[in-house]
Amino acid sequence: MGGDYTVVGSRARRLDGPEKVTGKAVYLDDMQFKGMLHGAILQSPHAHARIKSIDTSAAEALPGVKAVLTAGNVPDTKYGVSPARYDENILAIDRVRYVGDEVAAVAAVDLETAHQALELIKVEYEPLPFVLDIDQATAEGAPQLHQEYLGNLTAEVHQEFGEVARGFAESDLIRTDTFVNKRQDGGFIEPPRSVAVHDLSGNLTLYSSTQVPHYVQRTIAMLTGLSVGKVRVVKPYVGGGFGPKASASPCDILSSLLSMKTGRPVKIAMSREQVFLHCRARHQFKHVMKTGYTKDGIIKALEHTCYLEGGAYSSFGIATVYYAGSLLAAPYRLPHMKYDGYRVYTNKPACGAQRGHGGVAARACFEQQMDLVAEELGMDPIELRLKNIMETGDVSCNDLSMSSLGMKECLEAVQGGSDWNAKKGKLPPGKGIGMAAGFFVSGAGYPIYRSETFHCTVTIKVQEDGGTVLVKTAAAEIGQGSDTTMAMIAAEAIGIPLEAVRLVSGDTDYGIDLGAYSSRTTLMTGHATREAGEQVKEMILTALAGELGVERERLDIKDGVVEIKGEAVDFGPLRTKYLKEHRGWGGMPSGDKLTFTEAARMAYLKLGTIVGTGKYKPPVLGGKFKGAAVGTSPAYGCSAQVAEVTVDLETGQVTVDNITDAHDCGQAINLTSVEAQMEGSVSMGLGEAMFEEVKFDDQGRVLNPSLGEYHIPTVLDMPRMRCIVVESGEPNGPFGAKEVGEGAIMPTIPAILNAVHDATGVTITELPITPERVLMALKQKKRDE
Amino acid sequence: MLLPRFSYHQPASVAEALEVLGQHGDQAAIIAGGTDLLVNMKHGKLAPRHLVGLEGIDGLEEIGADNGSLVVGPRLTASALAASGELSGAAQALALGAASLGSPQVRNRATVGGNVCTARPAADMCVPLLVLGAKALLAGPDGPRELPLDEFFLGPGQTAKKPGELLTGLSLPRPAEGSGAGYEKLGLRKALEIALVNVAAAIWLEPDGKTIKQAKVALGAVAPVPMLSPGAEAALTGQTAGEEAFAQAAEAAATDAKPISDHRGSAQYRREVVQVLTRRALGQAWQAALGQ
Amino acid sequence: MDKMRIVLTVNGQDHELLAAPNRTLAQTLREDLELTGTKQGCEVGDCGSCTVLMDGEPVNSCLVLAVQASGKAITTIEGVAEGNQLHPVQDAMVEHGAVQCGFCTPGMVLSAVSLLDKVPDPGDGEIRQALSGNLCRCTGYQKIVEAVQDAASKMERS
Incomplete structure (x- = not known):
């Protein structure tokens, strides 16, 4: 539980706040480079076609065009996210596999010329038969996307934990339910953009609006042939990521190659339409869950099948298909679980990771079914959940270890916070209340490529004059607030106020950091920051102990002041020395306490520049079975939500009136940012529940590639949210902290679905919950009665 | 996203506008708020060589009275109409429709004339104008003419307005008691x-x-x-x-x-x-x- | 396509420019005047990140031609703070944690400032209406609405 902290747990103003509210914050598109060229990418108009020929001569001849790339003059190295499925080419070789597949790229003196050049590239296609959904892709004789992965299967998973047959034999109530979500888009407001600068020394600096500078650095090095050390990736402020920016983009790769070819900075920016064509966002999942319960409501067994419609390339797909199964093993005690998962290629843009990676639709299906079970058993949904929840110390059937889990506290918090007992079952027709729970990892237990690498390293340098420290981390601030969180952790670890911390981040030159994904930064980079901070403090205090001639154990630093236990110590000579160095200055230390500034200055004079380093990688986690790594984490956050809705029984339109949300983040570092992540998660979950769906025509073209026709929630669509922060104190987290950024999305969709059921009696098993879908279900229910 | 190239004309009167439109025929497009036209141009769906802006012409941005009717200026924005005190009684329909269009930023630019000439099947201002029996007032090389709106709309994005014509107003019956x-x-x-x-x-x-x-x-x-x-x-x-x-x-x-x-x-x-x-x-x- | 002479009054300062007719106001502000606080998220009027005030009213600067803005008074995000003194809306946005990725923030601030200029004491519904053309994917809007309410009450008091 909340420790005795000075900075941690407060409501700090974000370090980046003032720059962002004044428009001074620099994003990729705001950067200027002398002699910069503009790149553009030619994309396939066909869902599947053979490239018979490409003629770039007219484009090359256009004045102002500096380079044209096709598969013929770029490396044929395959790449992707997971090394086990490198299935992408830099530019299409012989074949395009979706509308939007990259075919050629140009760099020109301005964007207008670059676009003209694209129009001059003549590509002769021979259209091929294509598959747009799971049924088509898995049918016998279906056109195949990749010869290496036949059956159009990116990956399949078959796992059984415990003895499922026994579990069902012990069950009194067995239900089978299905659930389908829709392909989602990241909906970040800043489209991906990059500028690559290849210099005369052969170094490549890539500025990119990415979530993962480290992985981008590796991919670029692999594809360009440059050594990793010569590739530097710099992330300016980034306008949101949510998963789809968690791998190297065509902008990153092609701007790098174009800059190497032209010797000039090259910028490539995606249009909003291209964001939809590139996708890499949430898959479409089809879940079938057969679950057994005893008549007392104890879960006995789950048999689960899931199909993922994945698009033309793997992206994160292998991890996604594993997550879709493994993240059901908690937060309820589930002794027997069988999972069969299939990730299917289709001739559509590739899906990847998005907030709540792999687990969101699965969670919705499971939690919706749980409410239906509660109804059949005549049990309150919260009571049913309380009977089954895991507690701190529990380990799931697939070896996920709950080192802290405030699930019970979350359930009770939303029960009280929403006035559940007064509302459940007591609302008039058209009004409903529903709840759900969920959990998520605090950082993936393993990196995306197999490696014993540290997941992050952090350096803290004490400024030589002593007053401030500089934290250097390669972590990726993409809006979630990691810069401020790391500065707060550094301040707490050293014992200084937040104002004494400066921080730079998001640059591969600052160290290793796997980036902003899997809700890893607070726990992992937080550990490394804390370690670096404690090292700095130790160095300063050891030097100080020597100087003052006292035992090190008697010294501590708190809130910028040195605390000396026991009898008084004369630090007069030390202060005199400091004051002499600053003759004529204002604001000098005074009073009866030695300041951190004086101590740090003294330590520098003794030792030279004081630098602390921190590092983190999780211990060996998880079981030994195939896929055991996916779902492992040093810690798990969990949450519960209650949704209240109004359903217009004549049109079917659902309005979410209220959300009560409780999340166990272990220990809030910045309380305001914890709530902000909870609220943001709810809004993304609400969007997926209510509106969001990337739609395609029968030729595989996106029908709604705009923020006008792809509907993310506006301020008028968001209900009032009441956020309750639960702090269970995570032993594996820095100062007890764990995730909040993704676990908080887990209950949103099922809570809304369960509220709609409460309001209407209908069960919606396909997202989004459009008015039409609800009205048709209401009519069907009437016919059935 | 880039706009294709075009020349921009700012006629100072309806007569001047008609002259420019006459000169360029179907190469010219009229622009008011631009919230629809510029989107289509950015998407490459339209590429007029000449844009004719109406901001220099007086009198197109007010609600006037003409005998028993109200004449709504085509350059009035959705925001202006939503807040207009003159649209009372049945005419309030237009204000209600205008208020529900797009977003505040769009409403501050989108005009009623543009909404009518764009003729989308779901247009927020067109549907209300129909219940008001509105007539399109058109100026053209052959003189002015009036056309009831239900005859004006021909199909999605298609109207009875000829390339050389300009919508100069929408005429509605004066708001009646009751x-x-x-x-x-x-x-x-x-x-x-x-x-x-x-x-x-x-x-x-x-x-x-x-x-x-x-x-x-x-x-x-x-x-x-x-x-x-x-x-x-x-x-x-x-x-x-x-x-x-x-x-x-x-x-x-x-x-x-x-x-x-x-x-x-x-x-x-x-x-x-x-x-x-x-x-x-x-x-x-x-x-x-x-x-x- | 002849360039046209235009005068933009931006944040109180007149700029005489030669603008190609197909330049949008957003491009002109960002590229010619280097006022890059105005963001572009969709370029077709769907997201509101390029919101600026034109004669006090919020507009999507991606859908205004620079030539159409000639003679108008434009306020961009750079014109909201006075030196390093944040506008109450800006200060409240920082204080309430209403800023995450920050990409929608300049447009959001301008929509809010425009509202408070006209309605000093808006209710929750009025605030939400005024911000309904500014998409934000990070915050769920709650802290933004709270910040605007707080700014309004502080401005009322001062």
């Missing part, structure tokens, strides 16, 4: 949304405050053009205002609607919703007519 309007829109989101179905209704009551002297219902997104429902009108005229009459009119409107199924919604659902929204819009109009 009249009121309603507007209902169903979309997924509550802002930045094109209607899945939208319905405007206007009611003119007899002095007894009960009998419907006249009523009109217009439907959006259920036909290639915004459309009037003659069935609803027939079901209401001369009837006593109230739930029964409105329900019958709603049924007639659903029959009149000619929706198709597309990725945004099925024909069947749209027809169902027409009925619900018509009933609600009429209820709203009635309350407004009663001054409540």
Whole structure:
């Protein structure tokens, strides 16, 4: 539980706040480079076609065009996210596999010329038969996307934990339910953009609006042939990521190659339409869950099948298909679980990771079914959940270890916070209340490529004059607030106020950091920051102990002041020395306490520049079975939500009136940012529940590639949210902290679905919950009665 | 995203505008707020070589009176119309429709003339204008002409306006005592949304405050053009205002609607919703007519 | 396509420019005047990140031609703070944690400032209406609405 902290747990103003509210914050598109060229990418108009020929001569001849790339003059190295499925080419070789597949790229003196050049590239296609959904892709004789992965299967998973047959034999109530979500888009407001600068020394600096500078650095090095050390990736402020920016983009790769070819900075920016064509966002999942319960409501067994419609390339797909199964093993005690998962290629843009990676639709299906079970058993949904929840110390059937889990506290918090007992079952027709729970990892237990690498390293340098420290981390601030969180952790670890911390981040030159994904930064980079901070403090205090001639154990630093236990110590000579160095200055230390500034200055004079380093990688986690790594984490956050809705029984339109949300983040570092992540998660979950769906025509073209026709929630669509922060104190987290950024999305969709059921009696098993879908279900229910 | 190249003309009078339009024929496009035209140009769907801006022409941005009618200037923005005090009674329909268009930023630029000339089947200002019996006032090389709006809309994005013509106003009957309007829109989101179905209704009551002297219902997104429902009108005229009459009119409107199924919604659902929204819009109009 | 002479009054300062007719106001502000606080998220009027005030009213600067803005008073995000003194709306946005990725923030601030200029004491509904053309994917809007309410009450008091 909340420790005795000075900075941690407060409501700090974000370090980046003032720059962002004044428009001074620099994003990729705001950067200027002398002699910069503009790149553009030619994309396939066909869902599947053979490239018979490409003629770039007219484009090359256009004045102002500096380079044209096709598969013929770029490396044929395959790449992707997971090394086990490198299935992408830099530019299409012989074949395009979706509308939007990259075919050629140009760099020109301005964007207008670059676009003209694209129009001059003549590509002769021979259209091929294509598959747009799971049924088509898995049918016998279906056109195949990749010869290496036949059956159009990116990956399949078959796992059984415990003895499922026994579990069902012990069950009194067995239900089978299905659930389908829709392909989602990241909906970040800043489209991906990059500028690559290849210099005369052969170094490549890539500025990119990415979530993962480290992985981008590796991919670029692999594809360009440059050594990793010569590739530097710099992330300016980034306008949101949510998963789809968690791998190297065509902008990153092609701007790098174009800059190497032209010797000039090259910028490539995606249009909003291209964001939809590139996708890499949430898959479409089809879940079938057969679950057994005893008549007392104890879960006995789950048999689960899931199909993922994945698009033309793997992206994160292998991890996604594993997550879709493994993240059901908690937060309820589930002794027997069988999972069969299939990730299917289709001739559509590739899906990847998005907030709540792999687990969101699965969670919705499971939690919706749980409410239906509660109804059949005549049990309150919260009571049913309380009977089954895991507690701190529990380990799931697939070896996920709950080192802290405030699930019970979350359930009770939303029960009280929403006035559940007064509302459940007591609302008039058209009004409903529903709840759900969920959990998520605090950082993936393993990196995306197999490696014993540290997941992050952090350096803290004490400024030589002593007053401030500089934290250097390669972590990726993409809006979630990691810069401020790391500065707060550094301040707490050293014992200084937040104002004494400066921080730079998001640059591969600052160290290793796997980036902003899997809700890893607070726990992992937080550990490394804390370690670096404690090292700095130790160095300063050891030097100080020597100087003052006292035992090190008697010294501590708190809130910028040195605390000396026991009898008084004369630090007069030390202060005199400091004051002499600053003759004529204002604001000098005074009073009866030695300041951190004086101590740090003294330590520098003794030792030279004081630098602390921190590092983190999780211990060996998880079981030994195939896929055991996916779902492992040093810690798990969990949450519960209650949704209240109004359903217009004549049109079917659902309005979410209220959300009560409780999340166990272990220990809030910045309380305001914890709530902000909870609220943001709810809004993304609400969007997926209510509106969001990337739609395609029968030729595989996106029908709604705009923020006008792809509907993310506006301020008028968001209900009032009441956020309750639960702090269970995570032993594996820095100062007890764990995730909040993704676990908080887990209950949103099922809570809304369960509220709609409460309001209407209908069960919606396909997202989004459009008015039409609800009205048709209401009519069907009437016919059935 | 880049706009294609074009020349920009700023005529100072309607006559000058007609001259420019005449010179360039179908190479010219008229721009007011640009919230639709510029989007289409950025997407490469339109590439006029000449844009004719109307900001230099006086008198296109006001609501004027002409005998028994109101003349709404085509350059009035949705924001201006939504806040206009002159659109009372049945004419309030236009203000209601204008208020539900797009977003504040879009409403500050989008004009009623643009909304009419763009002629989208779900256009938030066109559907209300139909129930008001609005006429398009056109200036052209052959002199001015007037065209009832239900004859003006020919298809999605297509109107009876000829390339050399300019919409100079929309004429509506003056707001009458005992009249009121309603507007209902169903979309997924509550802002930045094109209607899945939208319905405007206007009611003119007899002095007894009960009998419907006249009523009109217009439907959006259920036909290639915004459309009037003659069935609803027939079901209401001369009837006593109230739930029964409105329900019958709603049924007639659903029959009149000619929706198709597309990725945004099925024909069947749209027809169902027409009925619900018509009933609600009429209820709203009635309350407004009663001054409540 | 002849360039045209235009005068933009931006944040109180007149700029005489030669603008190609197909330049948008957003491009002109960002590229010619280097006022890059105005963001572009969709370029077709769907997201509101390029919101600026034109004669006090919020507009999507991606859908205004520079030539159409000639003679108008434009306020961009750079014109909201006075030196390093944040506007109450800006200060409240920082204080309430209403800023995450920050990409929608400049447009959001301008919509809010425009509202408070006209309605000093807006209710929750009015605030939400005024911000309904500014999409934010990070915050769920709650802290933004709270910040605007707080700014309004502080401005009322001062």
